[in-house]
Amino acid sequence: MKFTRLAKSALATVTLLASLPLTQAEPLKIGYSDWPGWVAWEIGIEKDWFAEEGVEVEFLWFDYVASMDAYAAGQLDAVTMTNGDALVTGGTGKPSVAIIAGDYSNGNDMIVGAPGIESLEDLVGKKVGLEEGFVIHLLLQKGMQMHGIEEGAIEIVNTPTNETPQVLASGAVDAIGAWQPNSGQALKTVAGSKRIFSSADAPGIIYDFLSVSPESLEARRDDWMKVVKVWYRIVEYLHDEDNLDEALSILAARVSVKPEEYEPFFDGTYILSLDEALAAWEKGPGLDSVYGSTLIADEFNVAQGVYEEALNTEQYLDPSLTIEYAEGLEK
Missing domain, CATH: 3.40.190.10 (Periplasmic binding protein-like II)
Known part of the structure; x- marks a missing residue:
């Protein structure tokens, strides 16, 4: 078999490329x-x-x-x-x-009531500390809808989620909305506090x-x-x-x-x-x-x-x- 100079050059290039390590994709x-x-x-x-x-x-x-x-x-x-x-x-x-x-x-996302707060209905006219605009706020709204509570009947106090346990303990609010581990910390920190609504009540x-x-x-x-x-x-x-x-x-x-x-x-x-x-x-x-x-x-x-x-x-x-x-x- 005879090769032209161009064919020989191409064959040499292919052989060289085949011998080179493959370039790894970025992770x-x-x-x-x-x-x-x-x-x-x-x-x-x-x-x-x-x-x-x-x-x-x-x-x-x-x-x-x-x-x-x-x-x-x-x-x-x-x-x-x-x-x-x-x-x-x-x-x-x-x-x-x-x-x-x-x-x-x-269940990890929850509304935690202060001592004496037993249900979402107990929060009507009271304050809930949570991070406005986040999913925990949506969860509260869904709970209010499910329990027939009108929008605006509960006052929202905008609170960074990682600060909610301390805010509940201070007595500045009647409940907080948070996800784990902050919700669990609130339950541990405030004796008598209670989970009154959670994502387990509205799966999905x-x-x-x-x-x-x-x-x-x-x-x-x-x-x-x-x-x-x-x-x-x-x-x-x-x-x-x-x-x-x-x-x-x-x-x-x-x-x-x-x-x-x-x-x-x-x-x-x-x-x-x-x-x-x-x-x-x-x-x-x-x-x-x-x-x-x-x-x-x-x-x-x-x-x-x-x-x-x-x-x-x-x-x-x-x-x-x-x-x-x-x-x-x-x-």
Whole structure:
């Protein structure tokens, strides 16, 4: 066989390129924070499941609001957020696409009444300290709606969530709204205080997502598919009661508490199985659907002036990777 000079040159170039090491893609950068459904990623990290799936991921630990700020600043490819806060981040400048609906709050978010306050009805004409415009505010509004309490009948005192236990203890308010660990701290700090309403009373009011930048999802969909696979490996692991002690040990170590102290936080988070996630991804108007819940969150955000006009909430939701993963299991 004879080669022209051009062919020989091309062959030499191909041979040289083949001998060079492949360029590694940049790690996917994911911001996560102290919520049991997000700390659960630590299991995949500790067990090296991402490497087994062939995807390089860098998880960066933040305070929750700081994680959203880092995402909005373009420092992350993805971040763990509630469905309502994903809309806030998008409505104020940095849209995202949820590819995993991992859990919903099942009691960790709560309204804690001071001694003598036994129900939401007892708060009519009284003060509640909570962070205005956040999901805990939405939870209170949902509770008021469920109990037939008119809007404005309870006075909201804008209070940073991490300060709510001290504010309740001071007597400045009659109740506070907070999520764990702050809600639990309030119950411990104030003798006689009581949980009077929680996300367990309105399951699906707060879904927790892994939300990805649209640019990253488009450019590296195959890698994000591998992340989805790892997530459902984590879910399967968590749903096996034989793994509970080890799981609590891993989760508790991430936030520097004892496993027995962390267990109530984990119990207040409902981790969705694959089948449950698929059901939640079906379009519908109520809290059973991610779509319905997110639409309610959007209406709340507009009413609170977080952003001016309703968003196209469906653009923030992408069940396709979860569906594709499930279909792959059936083959």
